[in-house]
Amino acid sequence: MKKSSAVIGCFVVGFLLAASPFGGQDATNAINSYPNLPAPIGEESVLLTSAGQAPENLLLAKIAEDLHLEGDYRPRALASDLYDYRTLVIIVGSSPYGLQYRNRTFTEEMERTKQLLNEAELRGLPVIILHVAETKRQDKQTVELIKATAPHADYFLGLKSISSSSEIIELMDAANVPVTLVKDLEDLHTPLNSAFR
């Protein structure tokens, strides 16, 4: 065996693993779920919260601020906090370090999210779900959170890149949730604004 064979082997395995995401079926053509902008779904004031405590979820608050939406970003909001709001917006994305940063476990986070959704249903509040970390954050826990929220959602907003993962789209499709996928994070402003005005 040549001395360089280990190095070549490493490169081959590395490139195969790196290229493996390109081998999957492209769901973009299989699923046609890009509706036009919806008629207003929600009303102000809005409770913006995070499911999974991913640090980047804070950008939802920034978008809401840019849109001058009346409401609050409360990443750890409880079901009992919903009394003061007329729409629930949840940005989904589970982060182990984010949960550790907020001193909570995934089970607690899942429980809090379910309670929020149940309370919203009881109160008849519309629920909008966002997922903004493209394909980068589609781990098992995030998918679990999406599965938990999908049946309660009235609208799903995400990035086009997630269409390569058919699982999320299929979940929304099965729950008859209208889906809007945008190209960039900046483009989220328009559909989110449309959902309220």
Add this chain to the structure above:
Amino acid sequence: MAEYKNNTIPGLIGIFLLTYGLFFPSLSAEWVSFIIDRLQESMNIMDSGQLLIASFAYISRNGFLYFLIYFSTLLIVSALAKNTNSTAFSLCYIAATITAVFFINQFHGESSSYAPHFLSLGLLLALNTYITGQRYYYLTFAVILFFLITAMQCLNLIPVLSKWSFGADDLAVSLKTADSFITEDQLFTALYFVLFAIFFLIAVIFALLVHLFNMQITTLKRFQVQEKELKETRFALTESKVYEEIHSLVHDLKTPLVSVRGLISLIEMKYEKSEDKKLKDYLTRVDHSIEKMNEMISEILYENTKKEIHIDEFLRYVISHLALDDQKIRLEMEVQENLPCIHVNKIRFARAIANLLENAIISFEGKAGFIQIDVKQVNDTIRFQIRDNGPGIKEELMQEIWKEGFSTKDSSGIGLSFVKRVVENHHGSIFVSSTPGSHTQMDIYLPVSSGQGGAHDDIDYR
């Protein structure tokens, strides 16, 4: 034992570093909090500066973590496999590192992607082939590893490479999403491509410099060896020429000797009937002297010319050649009674013993001391033991003293090698023992003469 120690220490350090590395994600909670704080701050005030600080902290943390893993596995594997440039070493190193990364992912969910690790290992092992076989191997490897790991962590923050499984860990995803939101991927893409290129090039250039330096050192060493060999060859050539000259000179002595012997015979014949007894006695003595001289010349010319000789007579012959008059040295001699004769080339063997005695005398450098010569029969050998209380021989020189050309006294350095050659030519053996500052002892074991129980035959070339 030294080898054992050399392998054990890096191995133990490796195990310690690996254990620390495996627990490092849990031990670095403060570091992670700092990153998340800066990240959220950057999104709050839409400040790319805060995002940069967060990303630098991320690269430092991950760089440190994977430096620990990659370096500790190197120490452990190199402690087990001595040759760090073999295929077996490379495969073991890849397996050990990937296993450690797997455990980190299982325990802490650090990174779900193995592709960057395989590529890092490939690059690292490729560079490793240029840095083997030198004194500061671990230090050199650590420097290259540092730059390479930092370069690979830069790739983790380039958004376009996310599709290629780079930067799939929790913090990298958050940082890249924030960058996408604040700068539309412009900041990280430009900055980290440049930083990757810089760190990667430094790693490559450093490895090449080390390689060139090693080549220079190797060439220098080779030159030194060649120079030494050349010196030895020149010396051997000179020595050979000197011997050749002496040989032919001694050989030429035989011609006038034969003439003298012939003339003596003529004189004997001429005065055969003479009554001059004194003249006859002189002629007989001259003839005996010529005969003796002839024998001596033969012994000098032919190594294998040997004859029986009494040990007492032999030692008297040796001592008569020593210059002890101006020395403060006491020479003690003890010879066992009724020893058998020895079968030797008298001239050469006497020169060998005289060499040992002269070495002992020189070592005193004019100071007082004693030299003991003890001769006795040990089993079927005669042992010549020469012991002095001189300065002794340093332990590191014990193997060197037999080499031709070795000397600590600016002499030719052929004395002891000559002694050894002569002893071996007599089917004997020589041993030396010495304690610096105490004594030196030379033991020569010579088989007893074949006529008296010895077991060797010599060819006489006369």
